[in-house]
Amino acid sequence: MSITSLPRPLVVLGLAGILPQAFCLFMALSGGEARWTALAAACCYAALILSFLGGLWWMAGLLGGVTAPWFHALAVLPSLIGWAMLLPWCVGAPWPAPELVTLGLLLLASPLADRALARHMAQNLALPPGWQQLRVIMASGLGTLTILVGLLA
Numbered sequence: 001m002s003i004t005s006l007p008r009p010l011v012v013l014g015l016a017g018i019l020p021q022a023f024c025l026f027m028a029l030s031g032g033e034a035r036w037t038a039l040a041a042a043c044c045y046a047a048l049i050l051s052f053l054g055g056l057w058w059m060a061g062l063l064g065g066v067t068a069p070w071f072h073a074l075a076v077l078p079s080l081i082g083w084a085m086l087l088p089w090c091v092g093a094p095w096p097a098p099e100l101v102t103l104g105l106l107l108l109a110s111p112l113a114d115r116a117l118a119r120h121m122a123q124n125l126a127l128p129p130g131w132q133q134l135r136v137i138m139a140s141g142l143g144t145l146t147i148l149v150g151l152l153a
Contacts, residue, residue, distance in 0.1 A: 003137070005130040014138050020045050021145040028152045035152075036095070042149040043089075043096040046103035047082030049142060053110050054078030057117055064121025071120060074113055081106065100150025108143030111136045 003011050024045065027038035058075035066072075085099040114135050118127050 003130045003134045006128060006134060011134060014134055015141070017049065017138060018141040018145065021142055021149065025145050025149050025152075028149050039095055039100070039149065039153050040089070042146060043086065043100055043103065046100065046107060046142070046146045047085050050103060050106055050110070051079040051082045053113070057113055060117055060125065060127075061121065064117070064125035065123075066117065066120045068120065071117065074116070078106070078110075095153045097150050097153035100153055101147050104143045104146030104148075104150060106143075107139050107146060110139045110143075 021042055024038045024042035027034045028042070030038075054075050054077065057078075058072065061071050061075060082103070085096070085103055088094075088099065089096065111132065114127075114132055118132065
């Protein structure tokens with residue numbers, strides 16, 4: 001199924017979630033003082049979205065009757081990883097190039113968890129047609145932009 005089968009606001013707002021990272025990339029390319037703010041904002045946004053995805057997986061698994069402990073562990077990992085990627089700044093570590101690249105790669109891989117969830121809850125709760133395609137587009141955009149910002153750090 002295509003993303004056109006999803007409600008238009010869901011698609012538009014979902015894709016709009018890529019805009020903050022695009023803005024951060026633009027600001028990082030512009031240089032000057034704004035560059036450092038853009039790097040920090042990009043890292044925080046990527047960690048926030050990764051954590052948000054874990055929360056979605058947790059709730060979808062709960063509603064879908066997924067009881068496998070591995071899945072609940074998978075749903076908690078994004079928040080823990082996001083926190084760990086922000087922690088170095090709290091102790092004065094250098095700018096976040098490795099953290100941004102790591103977050104970007106995890107965002108790119110996040111649709112794999114969506115697919116695992118869909119397989120385990122297919123009997124109890126079906127994901128809307130086109131949802132996985134939209135998730136791949138959103139994850140590809142945000143993950144790629146996050147990596148690009150990381151390469152500028």
